[in-house]
Amino acid sequence: MNDALRPRPASPLVEVVDERFAVHGVRLLLKRDDLVHPQLPGNKWRKLAPNLRAAVDGGRPALLTFGGAYSNHLRATAAAGRLLGLPTVGVVRGEELAGRPLNDSLARCAADGMRLHFVSRQDYRRKAEPEVLARLLDEAAAAEAYVIPEGGSNALALRGCRELGRELRGMGDVVAVACGTGGTLAGLAAGLAPGQRALGVPVLAGGFLGAEIRSLQAAAFGGRAGDWTLAEGFAHGGYARVPAELDDFAADFESRHGLPVERIYVAKLLWALTALAESGTFARGTTLTAVITGRP
Ligand SMILES: *Cc1c(COP(=O)(O)O)cnc(C)c1O
Numbered sequence: 001m002n003d004a005l006r007p008r009p010a011s012p013l014v015e016v017v018d019e020r021f022a023v024h025g026v027r028l029l030l031k032r033d034d035l036v037h038p039q040l041p042g043n044k045w046r047k048l049a050p051n052l053r054a055a056v057d058g059g060r061p062a063l064l065t066f067g068g069a070y071s072n073h074l075r076a077t078a079a080a081g082r083l084l085g086l087p088t089v090g091v092v093r094g095e096e097l098a099g100r101p102l103n104d105s106l107a108r109c110a111a112d113g114m115r116l117h118f119v120s121r122q123d124y125r126r127k128a129e130p131e132v133l134a135r136l137l138d139e140a141a142a143a144e145a146y147v148i149p150e151g152g153s154n155a156l157a158l159r160g161c162r163e164l165g166r167e168l169r170g171m172g173d174v175v176a177v178a179c180g181t182g183g184t185l186a187g188l189a190a191g192l193a194p195g196q197r198a199l200g201v202p203v204l205a206g207g208f209l210g211a212e213i214r215s216l217q218a219a220a221f222g223g224r225a226g227d228w229t230l231a232e233g234f235a236h237g238g239y240a241r242v243p244a245e246l247d248d249f250a251a252d253f254e255s256r257h258g259l260p261v262e263r264i265y266v267a268k269l270l271w272a273l274t275a276l277a278e279s280g281t282f283a284r285g286t287t288l289t290a291v292i293t294g295r296p
Contacts, residue, residue: 051146060086062087075112078090173195189227
């Protein structure tokens with residue numbers, strides 16, 4: 001079996017001693033899911049692997065997905081395609097980017113063999129509408145491609161993330177994860193044991209995420225699954241915004257614990273957990289497991 005598809009051993013779970021948690025009687029564990037696969041880190045591998053299997057089993061000639069110019073999901077899909085020997089097409093938001101030099105993120109996609117197809121913001125916004133999608137596939141010469149939604153969160157992806165929850169059964173009273181689309185939280189919560197609670201920290205400001213997670217869970221599991229809540233208010237101004245105080249916090253966490261802290265998601269998660277612990281949100285005796293979903 002191709003290495004990108006092979007089941008992986010459970011990612012490491014390590015305890016760190018951090019006085020900001022310890023003084024409140026909270027144990028902090030880090031689920032190092034950034035180490036789950038050497039080339040496809042963390043939740044991106046969890047979400048992609050079942051889709052890659054479906055694409056290969058269905059004899060599809062290519063994978064096609066969507067993202068902005070800095071999308072981790074586009075990068076992971078490009079890397080997965082290279083590992084599998086399956087061509088990939090990335091539909092990228094912003095036709096004005098077509099004539100410009102590629103940024104580092106898109107350059108890495110291209111280096112992994114991804115064919116980039118730039119589309120207008122209007123088409124991008126409407127990409128889930130059947131006629132718009134059909135036209136985009138046609139324009140990208142990828143009519144037979146296996147289509148993965150933006151952010152990679154479909155029903156198969158949630159089942160992949162449910163495995164992450166199952167690995168964490170009994171490993172913490174509260175299991176916390178950063179949320180973009182919420183697909184990882186939605187799957188993770190479904191895999192935890194009864195009595196464990198999943199806590200999501202949205203990195204986008206907005207407040208629509210709860211409804212999206214409910215509809216993702218309905219599509220994947222037929223209804224609400226597991227015990228989960230969201231901790232809002234830690235987006236630091238919105239997606240990919242990294243104010244200096246957050247960057248300093250992340251650098252300090254790196255030097256305390258030797259963990260490379262990815263800034264867009266993981267830094268916001270760790271900040272939120274530290275703030276919640278310091279304000280006494282977690283009962284004394286709580287074991288808190290932070291899922292490290294990616295690396296810088
Ligand atoms: C993509 C990503 C997430 C968000 O995952 P969702 O399933 O979209 O909520 C979290 N952490 C990292 C490091 C990511 O790259």
